[in-house]
Amino acid sequence: MKVKIPTVSALVLAMTLPLAAEAHRGWLLPAATVLSGEEPWVTVDGAISNDIFHTDHAAMRLDGLKVVGPDGEEVEIQNGHTGKYRSTFDLQLTQQGTYRVFSASGGLNARWVTDEGERRFWPGRGETPAPGDFEKKVPKDAKELTVTQSSRRIETFITAGVPTDEVLAPTNQGLELVPVTHPNDLFAEEEATFRLLIDGEAAVGAKVTVLAGGMRYRNSQDAIEVETDDEGAFSVTWPDAGMYWLSASYRDDKATAPATARQGSYVATFEVLPQ
Numbered sequence: 334m335k336v337k338i339p340t341v342s343a344l345v346l347a348m349t350l351p352l353a354a355e356a357h358r359g360w361l362l363p364a365a366t367v368l369s370g371e372e373p374w375v376t377v378d379g380a381i382s383n384d385i386f387h388t389d390h391a392a393m394r395l396d397g398l399k400v401v402g403p404d405g406e407e408v409e410i411q412n413g414h415t416g417k418y419r420s421t422f423d424l425q426l427t428q429q430g431t432y433r434v435f436s437a438s439g440g441l442n443a444r445w446v447t448d449e450g451e452r453r454f455w456p457g458r459g460e461t462p463a464p465g466d467f468e469k470k471v472p473k474d475a476k477e478l479t480v481t482q483s484s485r486r487i488e489t490f491i492t493a494g495v496p497t498d499e500v501l502a503p504t505n506q507g508l509e510l511v512p513v514t515h516p517n518d519l520f521a522e523e524e525a526t527f528r529l530l531i532d533g534e535a536a537v538g539a540k541v542t543v544l545a546g547g548m549r550y551r552n553s554q555d556a557i558e559v560e561t562d563d564e565g566a567f568s569v570t571w572p573d574a575g576m577y578w579l580s581a582s583y584r585d586d587k588a589t590a591p592a593t594a595r596q597g598s599y600v601a602t603f604e605v606l607p608q
Contacts, residue, residue: 365604
């Protein structure tokens with residue numbers, strides 16, 4: 334089954350929370366990403382925080398969250414709950430193989446200046462656009478009109494038994510990660526390679542930041558920062574075992590009209606195991 338990605342103005346609508354500050358980072362955190370046994374269970378947390386994997390800002394809403402199993406079919410989450418600072422849910426892995434847990438969205442954003450010199454934005458904060466709203470609410474002849482085609486994706490990967498590749502195929506919508514190294518086959522002090530695509534094409538020059546969990550207990554973030562090559566590829570050597578947060582951003586002028594710019598953001602959580 335092909336899972337349809339909801340078209341909205343930004344992932345903020347799927348989360349129902351604005352990412353107002355650069356320091357506020359969204360994430361999905363499984364208790365473990367590699368499990369064994371028959372039909373194991375795993376609990377996943379979702380939040381937006383200042384420190385990675387520390388619930389100190391707001392919960393990620395579960396609206397729009399999808400889970401796709403090894404056979405490509407959507408899997409229902411269980412025991413979902415949203416609290417003040419985090420959401421949590423359980424997932425039963427009834428099939429052997431790799432699952433993809435994600436929230437993704439995309440749409441148009443516009444900004445312009447009125448004849449009176451006031452700055453206007455569409456859609457407004459907390460507004461969910463309806464079909465045709467762009468044509469009705471954004472003046473085509475507005476001063477300094479900028480229309481951006483945006484996409485956002487937050488995800489993680491969980492495997493029961495032997496890793497499989499079926500759910501790793503790209504949808505060719507927005508900024509996506511295509512693993513060269515399987516995301517549930519990562520080990521400390523070993524190099525892993527991934528590719529980033531934007532609407533199915535290589536995202537050349539995308540900026541990538543990797544942060545280890547536990548930054549609350551470090552004096553510095555110790556960020557790993559890399560940039561994708563001409564094929565959209567990049568590599569990371571994991572310094573230690575643990576949970577890692579990866580963030581990527583991309584922007585160009587190859588948007589589809591009426592947009593004049595295209596931008597994408599991508600976030601994933603990976604578990605790195607000891608050798």
